[in-house]
Amino acid sequence: MNKENQRKLETLLKRVASVRDFEICSFKIKTNQNPIAIEIIIKKTNEDDISLDDCALFNSPASEEIENSNLLNCSYVLEISSQGVSDELTSERDFKTFKGFPVNVELNQKNSKIKFLNGLLYEKSKDYLAINIKGKIKKIPLDEVLKISLCTLKD
Known part of the structure; x- marks a missing residue:
């Protein structure tokens, strides 16, 4: 997958996230794996904790957007997760x-x-x-x- 298509896909998924009050913190496509892995780390825009249900809630529309975009012409694994807990105290x-x-x-x-x-x-x-x-x-x-x-x- 070329860099231009990666940027287009990330932009599409950021829109999907914002509609659901999520923000994409990290977006990686690991093309060295078979099938390729798309790793997305999300957080809530209101700073609440992310639950497993939230990840599942984002998974379906993200998958649909990827399929409808026709930017990928190969099989892939979609992994949605949260940021986890940071050691640094900020808030x-x-x-x-x-x-x-x-x-x-x-x-x-x-x-x-x-x-x-x-x-x-x-x-x-x-x-x-x-x-x-x-x-x-x-x-x-x-x-x-x-x-x-x-x-x-x-x-």
Whole structure:
């Protein structure tokens, strides 16, 4: 399958997704497999979790669109899945869900010689991130935080 047809197919499937309030996060066609595999990762536009039913709901119209497009003239396997859970905490929902979990905080080193802090996620406000490090709460200004990820605690 040439690149132009891949782009056309992806555009068609993005339209199918948007009608159903989904967004395509990743679109890959693996032509080195027999039959070829079309892998699509979707998420909901309202940021809700994707269920197995959601993937199934998108599968039928996506298959129909592929068949009707006549862009593929070979057999294929269509795989619809979700993004899964990321280790990086970004949304307010993430911070509420993972309160008390071990996190690794990567710091901007302009104000500190420390690059990483490990502790238990305590709280995130609009101004700071608080983590529990061995029983002591450390407040870190958000402008010093580069990244917050789930991890395992290091002794």
